[in-house]
Amino acid sequence: MILTYNTTQTLVKDDSLEGRRLHFYDKNEQIPLVNEGIWQVYRGTIQLSQLSASGEEILLGWAQQNAFFGLWFTHLDSYQAKALSEVYLKWYSKSEIESSLQLTQTVLHQVMGRMRQTEALLAIAGLKRVEERLQQLLKLLKQEMGQSIHEGTRLNVRLTHQNIANAISTTRVTVTRLLGDFQKQGLISLDSDRHLIIHH
Amino acid sequence: MILTYNTTQTLVKDDSLEGRRLHFYDKNEQIPLVNEGIWQVYRGTIQLSQLSASGEEILLGWAQQNAFFGLWFTHLDSYQAKALSEVYLKWYSKSEIESSLQLTQTVLHQVMGRMRQTEALLAIAGLKRVEERLQQLLKLLKQEMGQSIHEGTRLNVRLTHQNIANAISTTRVTVTRLLGDFQKQGLISLDSDRHLIIHH
Numbered sequence: 492m493i494l495t496y497n498t499t500q501t502l503v504k505d506d507s508l509e510g511r512r513l514h515f516y517d518k519n520e521q522i523p524l525v526n527e528g529i530w531q532v533y534r535g536t537i538q539l540s541q542l543s544a545s546g547e548e549i550l551l552g553w554a555q556q557n558a559f560f561g562l563w564f565t566h567l568d569s570y571q572a573k574a575l576s577e578v579y580l581k582w583y584s585k586s587e588i589e590s591s592l593q594l595t596q597t598v599l600h601q602v603m604g605r606m607r608q609t610e611a612l613l614a615i616a617g618l619k620r621v622e623e624r625l626q627q628l629l630k631l632l633k634q635e636m637g638q639s640i641h642e643g644t645r646l647n648v649r650l651t652h653q654n655i656a657n658a659i660s661t662t663r664v665t666v667t668r669l670l671g672d673f674q675k676q677g678l679i680s681l682d683s684d685r686h687l688i689i690h691h
Numbered sequence: 692m693i694l695t696y697n698t699t700q701t702l703v704k705d706d707s708l709e710g711r712r713l714h715f716y717d718k719n720e721q722i723p724l725v726n727e728g729i730w731q732v733y734r735g736t737i738q739l740s741q742l743s744a745s746g747e748e749i750l751l752g753w754a755q756q757n758a759f760f761g762l763w764f765t766h767l768d769s770y771q772a773k774a775l776s777e778v779y780l781k782w783y784s785k786s787e788i789e790s791s792l793q794l795t796q797t798v799l800h801q802v803m804g805r806m807r808q809t810e811a812l813l814a815i816a817g818l819k820r821v822e823e824r825l826q827q828l829l830k831l832l833k834q835e836m837g838q839s840i841h842e843g844t845r846l847n848v849r850l851t852h853q854n855i856a857n858a859i860s861t862t863r864v865t866v867t868r869l870l871g872d873f874q875k876q877g878l879i880s881l882d883s884d885r886h887l888i889i890h891h
Contacts, residue, residue: 567807610767617750660817
């Protein structure tokens with residue numbers, strides 16, 4: 492779904508918008524990916540993943556505010572991007588990025604961020620113990636999508652146990668059990684919206 | 692070890708060298724990493740990895756000709772870079788990169804390459820069956836460090852079974868067994884230098 496956003500004052504006021512059209516996608520929608528350009532997240536969270544030949548969904552990361560994503564950045568088949576929340580995206584063509592130092596620098600900065608995230612997920616995948624993988628994933632999520640609140644850090648996206656299981660190569664059942672353990676130990680809790688809170 | 696390379700004609704003739712000093716490291720040497728700048732590979736292969744808290748070496752990728760690597764690109768602790776062959780490196784400071792459109796574009800292009808490689812390794816790590824992980828790793832290595840020869844593709848770096856085991860989260864023993872199976876099936880072979888050849 493495409494809409495030109497001109498009703499909400501906050502968005503129009505934002506200098507970085509430069510009159511660029513905002514594309515809206517609802518929660519759980521797949522984002523179309525084409526070769527000619529890349530998306531930038533204006534608001535919301537995108538989940539990037541791959542469907543393996545045997546049908547497993549392999550989590551590759553998340554794109555949040557200001558991050559770029561698209562086929563330009565990948566060589567994988569069955570690469571997919573899904574909205575984890577309501578999202579607003581901006582579209583850039585490759586040629587407009589390549590001809591501007593400022594845009595190239597912005598993209599470089601953001602790609603480095605995605606690179607660090609992917610590398611952190613790879614380091615987590617390399618850990619032998621599943622409990623250690625989950626602990627390190629929570630630490631990464633805290634950095635990537637956490638907002639400080641009184642009790643600790645609240646993740647601003649609601650992840651399903653299956654999402655988490657895909658990220659650390661385990662089953663949903665194991666994630667449910669381990670999160671239950673962490674909750675009993677007082678390491679985490681859920682707020683009324685079922686968003687995860689990671690305690691101090 | 693640092694040396695100014697001015698004896699080999701091939702190197703001096705190369706335009707891209709721009710009189711920049713080449714730093715030489717021998718096979719198996721650790722490359723020093725500092726915050727102020729990044730390395731670019733002029734010749735040879737670098738292996739990037741992390742030592743986890745429990746002492747496991749987690750493979751994060753390889754940097755080959757023209758690729759950049761350094762602490763600028765990572766947030767991980769115990770990040771390390773090791774020469775897998777004799778290597779020649781060039782050094783760039785952050786500020787010189789940030790002030791040049793051409794250098795920024797080059798770095799962006801190369802970081803995207805590293806990003807794709809890291810993502811491919813992450814997709815491999817997410818596969819359940821170890822045999823499938825090894826098959827996909829060989830496919831990636833073929834792309835990343837393969838040279839076409841008569842029988843198929845020869846990897847231009849000699850990887851130990853332990854290197855490969857670290858890359859796909861399994862044991863050295865399993866890698867040895869699976870590579871033996873692949874050899875019997877005629878999928879791979881070793882040349883006289885013990886470099887892996889992946890058949891057509």
